[in-house]
Amino acid sequence: MYSFYNDRDFFLTRLHPVTRILGLCLLCAAPFTFNHPLYLLPLFAAFLLLAVWAGAWQNLLKVGWLGIIFVIMSLVLWPFFYHGATVLYSAGPFSITREGVLFGLAIGIRLDCFLVLGIIFLTVTRLEDFTNGLTVLGVPYSLSFALGLAFRLTPLFAEEAERVVTAQKARGLDLDKGNLLARVRKHIPVIVPVLFLGLKKADQLSISLESKGFGLNIPRTNYQHYRWRTTDVLLLIIIVTLDAVLFWCGLAGYGVLS
Amino acid sequence: MAVVQTKKLCFKYKRQSQPALNGIDCSVEQGECVALIGHTGAGKSTFLQCLSGIIPKFYSGDLSGEIIVFDGMSDSKNAGVRTRIGHLFQDFEAQLFSSTVALEVAFPLENRGVPRSEMHDIVERSLGQVNLAEFHQRNPHELSGGQKQRVSIASILGMSPDLLLLDEPTTDLDPVGKRDVVQVLQVLKNEGKTILLVDQETDGLLDVDRICVFWQGQMIAEGRPREVLSNIELLAKAGVKPPELLELCARKGITPGGSSLADVHQTIREHGFTINQQKKEQIVAISTETANQLDPLLEVSHVSFAYSQAEPVLKDISLSFCPAEFVAILGANGSGKTTLVKQMNKLLQPSSGSVTFHGLDVSNQPQSTIGKKIGFVFQNPDHMIFSATVSDEIAFGPRNYGFSASEIEQSVKNALELVHLTGREKDDPFSLTKGDRQKVAVASVLACRPEIVILDEPTTGLDYPEQIKMMALLKTLVRSGHTVIFITHSVWLAAAYSSRIILMEKGRVIADGPPRKVLFDFETLARTSLEPTPIIRFAAQSGVPLLTVDELDRCLTNNMSGENT
Numbered sequence: 001m002y003s004f005y006n007d008r009d010f011f012l013t014r015l016h017p018v019t020r021i022l023g024l025c026l027l028c029a030a031p032f033t034f035n036h037p038l039y040l041l042p043l044f045a046a047f048l049l050l051a052v053w054a055g056a057w058q059n060l061l062k063v064g065w066l067g068i069i070f071v072i073m074s075l076v077l078w079p080f081f082y083h084g085a086t087v088l089y090s091a092g093p094f095s096i097t098r099e100g101v102l103f104g105l106a107i108g109i110r111l112d113c114f115l116v117l118g119i120i121f122l123t124v125t126r127l128e129d130f131t132n133g134l135t136v137l138g139v140p141y142s143l144s145f146a147l148g149l150a151f152r153l154t155p156l157f158a159e160e161a162e163r164v165v166t167a168q169k170a171r172g173l174d175l176d177k178g179n180l181l182a183r184v185r186k187h188i189p190v191i192v193p194v195l196f197l198g199l200k201k202a203d204q205l206s207i208s209l210e211s212k213g214f215g216l217n218i219p220r221t222n223y224q225h226y227r228w229r230t231t232d233v234l235l236l237i238i239i240v241t242l243d244a245v246l247f248w249c250g251l252a253g254y255g256v257l258s
Numbered sequence: 259m260a261v262v263q264t265k266k267l268c269f270k271y272k273r274q275s276q277p278a279l280n281g282i283d284c285s286v287e288q289g290e291c292v293a294l295i296g297h298t299g300a301g302k303s304t305f306l307q308c309l310s311g312i313i314p315k316f317y318s319g320d321l322s323g324e325i326i327v328f329d330g331m332s333d334s335k336n337a338g339v340r341t342r343i344g345h346l347f348q349d350f351e352a353q354l355f356s357s358t359v360a361l362e363v364a365f366p367l368e369n370r371g372v373p374r375s376e377m378h379d380i381v382e383r384s385l386g387q388v389n390l391a392e393f394h395q396r397n398p399h400e401l402s403g404g405q406k407q408r409v410s411i412a413s414i415l416g417m418s419p420d421l422l423l424l425d426e427p428t429t430d431l432d433p434v435g436k437r438d439v440v441q442v443l444q445v446l447k448n449e450g451k452t453i454l455l456v457d458q459e460t461d462g463l464l465d466v467d468r469i470c471v472f473w474q475g476q477m478i479a480e481g482r483p484r485e486v487l488s489n490i491e492l493l494a495k496a497g498v499k500p501p502e503l504l505e506l507c508a509r510k511g512i513t514p515g516g517s518s519l520a521d522v523h524q525t526i527r528e529h530g531f532t533i534n535q536q537k538k539e540q541i542v543a544i545s546t547e548t549a550n551q552l553d554p555l556l557e558v559s560h561v562s563f564a565y566s567q568a569e570p571v572l573k574d575i576s577l578s579f580c581p582a583e584f585v586a587i588l589g590a591n592g593s594g595k596t597t598l599v600k601q602m603n604k605l606l607q608p609s610s611g612s613v614t615f616h617g618l619d620v621s622n623q624p625q626s627t628i629g630k631k632i633g634f635v636f637q638n639p640d641h642m643i644f645s646a647t648v649s650d651e652i653a654f655g656p657r658n659y660g661f662s663a664s665e666i667e668q669s670v671k672n673a674l675e676l677v678h679l680t681g682r683e684k685d686d687p688f689s690l691t692k693g694d695r696q697k698v699a700v701a702s703v704l705a706c707r708p709e710i711v712i713l714d715e716p717t718t719g720l721d722y723p724e725q726i727k728m729m730a731l732l733k734t735l736v737r738s739g740h741t742v743i744f745i746t747h748s749v750w751l752a753a754a755y756s757s758r759i760i761l762m763e764k765g766r767v768i769a770d771g772p773p774r775k776v777l778f779d780f781e782t783l784a785r786t787s788l789e790p791t792p793i794i795r796f797a798a799q800s801g802v803p804l805l806t807v808d809e810l811d812r813c814l815t816n817n818m819s820g821e822n823t
Contacts, residue, residue: 005357007395126357152355155399160641166605167641170634171702172626172658189654192644196688200640204352207316211345211353212413213369223364223377 003155004059004122011231012054012124017133019232024121026239031110033246034255037102040109043246047116056123060116067115071108078104084257099257106257127151132222141220153205157198164193260326261421261452262286262309267323269304269313278304280475281323288420291443291453293463293483296472297497298691298721302456303348305472306423309454310345327421341370344419348426348456350410351403359385359401359409360394363416370417384416387442389435403430404591411439415446422446424455428462429718432590432747434787436462458721460487460501461792471496488513499722502750502793502807509811519795526814534815538802541809542774554578555741556632556710561601561611570609571597573765579710584736585743586752586773589762590787595745598762599712602743603632630659633703635713639695642702648674648690649683651698655706666705673701677731693724700731711735713744717751729755750791753777753805761786774803 007013012020027047034040051060084099125133127148134144165175168189175186209215250256267282279301286292294302307313314321328339347353356362363381372380385391388408393401398409407430414422424443428436440462443453455466463469469486471479473496479486486492490508493500500508503522507514514525556579563572571594579585587595600606601613604620613620620628633655636642645651649670656666674680677697682690687698696716703711716732717725732742733755746752752759752773759776761769763785769776777783777794790798797804804810 003357003397003399007397126361128357128361159399163636163638163641167634167636169625170603170605170629170636171642171655172629172706173654174626174658189644193641196644197640201352204347204349205355207312208347208353208355210312210315211310211347212366213341213417216340216369218369218371221368221371221374221377223361223368223374223381225374 004056004119005126006055006059006123008055010055010124012120014229014231015124015235016226016228016232017125017129018136018226019236020121020125021130021133021137022236023239024117026236026243027117028114029243030246031113033243033250035103035106035110036255036257037105037109039255040106040113044109044113044116047113047120051116051120051123054120054123056116056120059119059123063115063119067112070111070115071105074108074111075101075104078107102257122151128224129226132224132226136226142215145214149205153198153202156201157194160197160201161190161194164190164197167193259288260285261288261290261328262454263324263326264305264308265324267305267308267325269308269319269321271317271319274319277475278319279308282475282477284470284477284480286452286454288452289447289450290468291447291455291466293466293469294454294456294472295458295460295463295469295493295496295498297723298693298719299474300472300496301475302472303425306345306425306454306456309421310343310423311340312345341417342420343423344414344417344421345423346410346414346425346427348429350407350427350430353410353413354398354406357397358394359390359396359398359412362398362409363413366413366417380416380418384412387415387438387445388412389438402591404432404435407431408435408439411442415442420451422451422453422455424453426456426458428457428459430591430747432787433749433789435591440465458498460493460499463487464501471498473497497721497723499725502791503796505807506793506796506810506814509807510814519792519799522796523799530816531814533800533802533813537813537815538804541812542803552580552582554580555616556602557614558598558601559612559614561598561608561613563597563601563606563609571765572601572608574611575765575767576611577760577767577770579741579743581709581741582736582739583741583743584733584755584757585741585760586756586758587743587745587760587762588747588749588752588786588788593762593786594765595762596714599634599714599743599745602710602712603634604628605634626659630655630706631708632710632712633706633708635696635699635703635711635716637715637718639692639699642699643687643695645687647683648679648685648687648698651687652702652705655702659706669705669707670701673705676704676734677701678727692719693721693727696720696724696728697731700728704735708740710741710743713742715745715747717746717748725751747788749777749788749794750806753791753794761788773805777805778803 031040031043051057079096079100080094082100082103084097086098087095088098089096131144131148134147135141173186173189175183178186262284264282264284267279268277269279270277282305294305296302304313308325309327328342354362356365360381363384364377367377367380385393388411390408390412398406401409411427428439431439447453457463464483466483468480469483470477471486471492479492487501488504488508490500490505507522507525510531512525512529514522558575558577561572561575562570564570575598589595597606601608604625607621615631643651645654652670652673653666656669661669674683677700679697679701687695690698716728720728729751736742756773758771759773760767761776761782768785769779769782777790778798780790783790793807793810794805797810804813
């Protein structure tokens with residue numbers, strides 16, 4: 001099953017959905033305070049510990065490859081755009097500086113922070129909680145639902161992809177053999193059925209929603225009951241305070257590449 | 259009071275040349291339970307979609323005629339009508355999108371503004387009605403097909419609609435599940451709900467109020483169930499399988515007093531019919547003679563399997579399969595049937611035990627070797643189809659297995675002939691009917707010249723004539739020396755076509771033998787939530803191991819004439 005949500009009764013899953021959404025946004029603001037990797041690394045480590053505590057470790061391992069790609073791509077690209085004083089290598093108009101490399105590394109770590117926080121959020125938040133939380137924050141329900149659709153459809157697409165791969169393997173398709181171009185071409189027998197089935201499902205989804213009364217001009221009620229607790233308020237205060245401290249540090253010049 | 263009224267209702271989908279509905283006049287009174295039957299493409303689902311307003315909102319085309327539902331059109335502007343209609347689609351999986359079963363049932367209630375305090379009771383009640391009371395927190399997408407179908411039904415029941423439109427509500431359910439749904443519908447009928455129900459299986463329709471027969475977009479007959487279902491010629495034209503007992507009586511030219519087993523027995527006796535023992539012995543002897551005496555080519559030895567840390571899905575299974583066997587695997591939803599067959603061609607590998615093919619361990623052989631010899635046809639042909647033409651689709655497997663160009667051409671030609679699709683080489687497979695797409699899927703496996711062909715529910719979604727064609731095709735393969743292993747929920751198909759039946763329950767094989775032995779062991783069959791067909795029950799009560807209407811028809815003779823009439 002391709003859902004990240006870990007259904008267990010746990011501190012984070014008991015938080016009000018608005019706390020989880022605001023908490024995610026506020027924590028995502030933290031990595032923006034620094035652009036030096038040495039300052040971002042402890043923040044990243046803290047988020048990793050949070051992920052372990054939240055039971056998101058297994059989910060993180062599934063997407064760990066994405067985090068590595070973020071760092072590699074940042075390290076390769078940013079030195080060409082971010083210039084500093086300490087030149088490490090120069091060739092014609094292009095030069096790679098120590099500051100550029102550090103900045104590239106910092107951006108990679110920052111992206112990985114977002115990835116970890118996103119996975120933690122998905123691990124402790126059902127898609128209904130996300131949709132309901134957005135509604136409480138004033139987003140119209142139909143828009144909240146549409147935003148949640150990505151979470152609904154991703155597991156469905158992934159499941160269909162797995163079935164298609166199995167079906168095509170049974171017809172002799174070997175996705176692991178051949179050079180890069182050959183392997184890309186071999187994915188066509190997987191991509192076409194997945195797209196076809198996915199589009200069919202998406203088409204059916206709109207009809208299904210209609211059949212279940214979605215979009216009726218009736219004030220919507222909620223099966224789930226969310227309560228604001230003291231822990232919600234305290235946690236938000238802690239996160240805001242953390243952000244404030246980090247921003248003050250950033251403004252004071254800590255963790256900023258010269 | 260008429261809840262549904264249509265007058266000269268016509269609808270033609272935008273890109274189709276023929277109308278899907280052609281002048282339907284229909285009236286359904288409050289509290290009626292009406293069944294719609296007919297071949298695939300006859301217009302039954304389209305009719306339901308017109309009633310619920312899905313057509314023309316989501317499907318463009320030419321709609322004409324009159325539709326009145328609860329005295330108002332059922333379009334999106336009329337919320338009052340929309341809230342009174344519950345529509346279950348044929349593709350029930352498309353109606354599931356919540357993260358838990360309880361939330362799935364609650365979703366329509368939330369949309370209707372039902373207070374929370376009432377919602378919990380409604381959810382409990384609806385799940386209880388479909389025997390899913392303990393599945394509240396389960397993710398619907400992790401359930402079996404039959405369980406998913408029950409969740410969809412529960413979400414419709416929870417809406418407490420006055421008009422239920424149910425499009426094949428029991429396709430993926432085992433017989434016990436089907437019986438539960440029938441009971442629920444009976445309760446709803448007693449509460450005054452109006453039900454329109456599309457179903458391919460007529461044995462369960464004897465208690466509805468009325469049956470409407472659709473054929474090529476027209477309603478060609480309607481009437482009481484016994485009237486309609488005894489008209490074998492009408493059902494044959496409409497592409498519907500008649501109820502077995504009524505068919506038997508019709509072949510004998512007699513009309514039973516009722517539709518129950520006891521009624522039919524009595525009618526048969528009253529007309530002087532008895533079993534001709536000599537003919538019975540001949541029939542039974544033929545099936546015994548054809549029992550396979552050859553050495554096994556595929557052996558499953560003490561195989562157990564579990565997905566990661568979960569409870570084992572297969573527990574110590576040992577089976578062997580010989581050439582030219584026609585094997586049906588039956589069992590309740592979740593009994594391990596699909597997991598078992600996937601072990602056979604290395605799509606899954608056993609946690610313990612082994613699978614050997616011609617004496618060689620399958621796990622030590624490359625997928626490309628095994629896949630060529632043991633073909634697998636999946637339940638949904640859309641999981642395989644991707645090419646622009648039928649011939650390219652069929653050639654895909656042989657190309658992967660390294661066939662030469664001339665071998666590919668010949669294999670494709672032979673496969674097309676076997677599935678009766680010669681002349682359709684250039685057709686777009688996506689434009690074919692479900693039945694033809696299924697044939698393309700079978701052909702694409704046959705083109706690789708496998709020795710064994712495994713099919714997972716090959717007749718799901720096919721109407722009666724298409725099911726017969728598919729099974730006849732598989733029979734041809736067996737006659738030409740292939741071993742065919744198919745998973746099915748359909749006891750009548752297994753009885754009519756297979757030479758061997760394997761019953762599974764909770765990961766174990768609980769019976770394995772010829773149909774005349776396995777299907778007459780009612781106690782063991784009941785453990786798999788399957789039920790003998792009405793004709794098998796009749797035969798058992800008559801003390802003869804006969805499996806089909808044909809067999810009984812041949813054996814029942816009239817004492818007075820002394821000949822089979």
